[in-house]
Amino acid sequence: MHREQRDQTHQYLQSHGIGRALLADPANITWLSGVPQPWRAGSFLYAGGPSLLWYEDGHYTLIMMDGHAAAAGNFAAQPDCTLITYTGYAYLEQPAGARLLLEALREVVRGSGQATLGVEMQAVPAAILEGILAEQPPAVNVVPIDGGLVPMRMIRTAEEIAIMRQNFELIAQAQAVCPMAVQPGRTELDVWHAIHTALQSAAGETLFLGNDCTVGRRGGGPAQAVKIMAGDSFIVDLSTIWQGYWSDSCVTYYATEPTPEQAKMHRATADALDLAISLARPGAICRDIDQAVRRFLSGRGYPTYPHHTGHGIGVVGHEAPRVTPHSTERLEPGMVIMLEPGIYEPGVTGVRLEHAVLIGESGPELLTHYDLNLPD
Amino acid sequence: MHREQRDQTHQYLQSHGIGRALLADPANITWLSGVPQPWRAGSFLYAGGPSLLWYEDGHYTLIMMDGHAAAAGNFAAQPDCTLITYTGYAYLEQPAGARLLLEALREVVRGSGQATLGVEMQAVPAAILEGILAEQPPAVNVVPIDGGLVPMRMIRTAEEIAIMRQNFELIAQAQAVCPMAVQPGRTELDVWHAIHTALQSAAGETLFLGNDCTVGRRGGGPAQAVKIMAGDSFIVDLSTIWQGYWSDSCVTYYATEPTPEQAKMHRATADALDLAISLARPGAICRDIDQAVRRFLSGRGYPTYPHHTGHGIGVVGHEAPRVTPHSTERLEPGMVIMLEPGIYEPGVTGVRLEHAVLIGESGPELLTHYDLNLPD
Numbered sequence: 099m100h101r102e103q104r105d106q107t108h109q110y111l112q113s114h115g116i117g118r119a120l121l122a123d124p125a126n127i128t129w130l131s132g133v134p135q136p137w138r139a140g141s142f143l144y145a146g147g148p149s150l151l152w153y154e155d156g157h158y159t160l161i162m163m164d165g166h167a168a169a170a171g172n173f174a175a176q177p178d179c180t181l182i183t184y185t186g187y188a189y190l191e192q193p194a195g196a197r198l199l200l201e202a203l204r205e206v207v208r209g210s211g212q213a214t215l216g217v218e219m220q221a222v223p224a225a226i227l228e229g230i231l232a233e234q235p236p237a238v239n240v241v242p243i244d245g246g247l248v249p250m251r252m253i254r255t256a257e258e259i260a261i262m263r264q265n266f267e268l269i270a271q272a273q274a275v276c277p278m279a280v281q282p283g284r285t286e287l288d289v290w291h292a293i294h295t296a297l298q299s300a301a302g303e304t305l306f307l308g309n310d311c312t313v314g315r316r317g318g319g320p321a322q323a324v325k326i327m328a329g330d331s332f333i334v335d336l337s338t339i340w341q342g343y344w345s346d347s348c349v350t351y352y353a354t355e356p357t358p359e360q361a362k363m364h365r366a367t368a369d370a371l372d373l374a375i376s377l378a379r380p381g382a383i384c385r386d387i388d389q390a391v392r393r394f395l396s397g398r399g400y401p402t403y404p405h406h407t408g409h410g411i412g413v414v415g416h417e418a419p420r421v422t423p424h425s426t427e428r429l430e431p432g433m434v435i436m437l438e439p440g441i442y443e444p445g446v447t448g449v450r451l452e453h454a455v456l457i458g459e460s461g462p463e464l465l466t467h468y469d470l471n472l473p474d
Numbered sequence: 475m476h477r478e479q480r481d482q483t484h485q486y487l488q489s490h491g492i493g494r495a496l497l498a499d500p501a502n503i504t505w506l507s508g509v510p511q512p513w514r515a516g517s518f519l520y521a522g523g524p525s526l527l528w529y530e531d532g533h534y535t536l537i538m539m540d541g542h543a544a545a546a547g548n549f550a551a552q553p554d555c556t557l558i559t560y561t562g563y564a565y566l567e568q569p570a571g572a573r574l575l576l577e578a579l580r581e582v583v584r585g586s587g588q589a590t591l592g593v594e595m596q597a598v599p600a601a602i603l604e605g606i607l608a609e610q611p612p613a614v615n616v617v618p619i620d621g622g623l624v625p626m627r628m629i630r631t632a633e634e635i636a637i638m639r640q641n642f643e644l645i646a647q648a649q650a651v652c653p654m655a656v657q658p659g660r661t662e663l664d665v666w667h668a669i670h671t672a673l674q675s676a677a678g679e680t681l682f683l684g685n686d687c688t689v690g691r692r693g694g695g696p697a698q699a700v701k702i703m704a705g706d707s708f709i710v711d712l713s714t715i716w717q718g719y720w721s722d723s724c725v726t727y728y729a730t731e732p733t734p735e736q737a738k739m740h741r742a743t744a745d746a747l748d749l750a751i752s753l754a755r756p757g758a759i760c761r762d763i764d765q766a767v768r769r770f771l772s773g774r775g776y777p778t779y780p781h782h783t784g785h786g787i788g789v790v791g792h793e794a795p796r797v798t799p800h801s802t803e804r805l806e807p808g809m810v811i812m813l814e815p816g817i818y819e820p821g822v823t824g825v826r827l828e829h830a831v832l833i834g835e836s837g838p839e840l841l842t843h844y845d846l847n848l849p850d
Contacts (some may be wrong), residue, residue: 142790143790143791143792144792145794146596147596188783189780189796189798189802190798190799190800192796196596196620217600217605219599219600219601220522220523220572220600220601220602221599222599222600223595223596223597223598223599223600224595224596224598224599224600224602224603224604225594225595225596225618225620226596226600227600228595228600242601244572244601287674287675287678287679287680290674290680291670291671291674292669293668293677294670295667295671298663298666298667298697299663299667299699302663302698302699303663303696303697303698303699304663304666304696304697320679320680321674321679322678322679323675323678323679323681353587390665404565405565406565414518414519415519416520417517417519420526420565420568422565422566423565423566424567474614
């Protein structure tokens with residue numbers, strides 16, 4: 099389970115002279131451990147802080163609240179991994195998550211050597227860092243490692259791709275209910291309810307559902323009690339998180355037969371997306387794809403969209419590489435990217451179409467299985 | 475908007491000799507500013523960190539990502555408040571949320587004096603604290619203030635109670651669909667979908683929905699594709715977050731006419747809850763309520779429940795005071811607490827009933843408007 103990620107990270111840290119490291123970014127913890135992290139934020143009386151992952155010379159110790167540890171599966175059965183849990187919820191005594199989390203970490207750090215200490219400074223709470231440095235020699239060398247794993251995360255392992263394939267299947271099943279749900283007289287929220295119901299029914303569990311579900315004239319955003327009218331296009335941009343990995347997708351529907359102008363916009367967007375997909379090959383530079391797609395739509399007489407052409411996806415919904423006008427990132431086999439051109443006439447109509455693409459040795463493979471073409 | 479909270483906090487910090495403070499706990503930021511904070515956690519490419527609230531001698535500066543600032547309403551119009559936003563999403567350049575957030579904070583701190591600096595050490599990322607301390611004199615006095623506002627948060631202002639009343643109305647509307655939804659042959663997920671649809675339709679917006687939706691024999695947890703059978707009880711424990719404040723509620727339903735044993739359990743639980751509510755008066759000590767309710771159920775021959783009897787609620791779902799066997803917290807007018815006794819026979823059946831109670835000068839007032847009694 100995610101051994102390749104840990105081995106790569108070991109090599110990365112060793113090559114930077116880092117013998118010990120403290121990670122707290124939930125995305126990196128998921129990527130390194132395969133253990134999904136809670137996606138609900140904010141204060142929580144019991145957890146006392148984020149899960150922590152301690153690296154030392156090739157070994158990984160994950161410290162999680164007991165109530166979250168069911169998600170840890172067989173993580174601890176692996177030779178290079180240790181799982182430590184601490185009591186979160188308690189009712190016979192005061193919950194003490196913050197103290198117990200720090201104590202568990204200190205116990206682990208106490209047994210470590212004196213090597214340079216890498217720290218995810220943007221994710222580790224100040225109290226945690228201070229709590230372990232208090233027991234370190236004053237001369238300990240602390241090195242920020244924020245963002246260090248991001249380039250490695252771009253290339254997906256077979257294990258990750260298998261999960262992502264299933265997630266994209268789920269989200270396609272959710273999209274599949276939209277042609278029936280998008281009808282004049284219904285509201286954006288009605289469509290959202292049909293989608294969330296379909297998604298969770300397909301998955302057999304409750305899942306986060308994100309992104310946009312609006313009439314095209316609103317251009318995107320969360321569903322509201324806005325009534326769908328005859329002549330409306332309807333943008334459904336959906337993400338979910340499944341087993342720690344994100345999916346994404348966008349399809350534009352029509353409340354009634356699209357007008358000739360809408361059909362033209364739709365076909366132009368579909369053609370732009372096809373162009374983007376055709377360019378998504380090993381060696382391609384992201385900005386070249388972005389610029390080609392924008393040029394294509396300009397050539398058809400449409401304004402360019404005020405957002406990226408695409409983005410990587412994995413343990414975060416938007417991650418590297420980014421397909422933007424100035425991105426010099428290069429596509430490589432094993433990357434999974436979203437491509438999503440659009441055309442918007444604010445207040446009037448809008449269309450956005452999106453596919454997920456696995457960059458294969460010999461070319462792009464679609465992971466989102468739905469048809470974006472209008473019937474002829 | 476939340477002026478009382480800021481004034482109280484000003485007095486608290488002044489009385490502790492703290493002239494400047496950095497807060498990052500989303501619950502405290504919501505409580506002090508009235509600005510709801512994002513509830514979705516995890517890594518986010520654009521935000522670069524949590525919202526930050528800088529206090530200096532009675533003035534509050536809120537630093538938020540631009541994309542979240544719509545929630546800030548008229549916060550900045552208040553004389554003791556300043557709002558600073560930074561660019562999160564960007565596609566013509568690299569997103570730089572973490573850097574921009576820190577730069578915005580440094581700019582504010584740079585103009586501050588030398589007073590003792592209070593810091594929410596458990597919530598502030600290490601990079602943020604290090605980033606501002608780098609520009610402070612080495613002798614600056616840093617004082618942890620984690621948990622310092624929690625006792626003040628217990629007493630709700632009129633403004634907060636007005637929001638919470640509306641939120642409890644919303645959650646009661648969600649509970650109201652359950653008698654029709656809980657039917658043999660349907661699944662837990664079917665019930666969950668009916669609930670979430672009703673909640674969001676009532677609110678006119680998408681909302682987080684939390685907690686338990688299971689057949690009583692499973693005792694609680696997230697809804698799954700588990701089929702409801704004749705003879706099942708069904709536990710629906712719901713929370714949502716609305717305008718930054720939490721609601722909570724629990725009702726037990728029956729797939730078919732409750733058996734005599736189930737009816738007896740249900741009435742005992744309802745009586746235990748009534749007892750708890752009757753005791754929820756100014757001056758009551760929380761453990762006395764907890765112990766009285768457990769004794770009552772033991773006296774009826776039932777095992778005691780393996781959880782708290784209740785908890786405060788506000789900007790966090792579970793906050794102080796806690797109604798537990800050893801809690802010495804004292805109820806005071808203006809507190810809002812949940813009370814939720816239950817009886818569980820794991821694998822067989824279960825019942826849990828919950829009301830929200832506003833502690834009034836003259837006694838308890840229910841904020842959750844539903845009937846927990848079985849028909850006679």
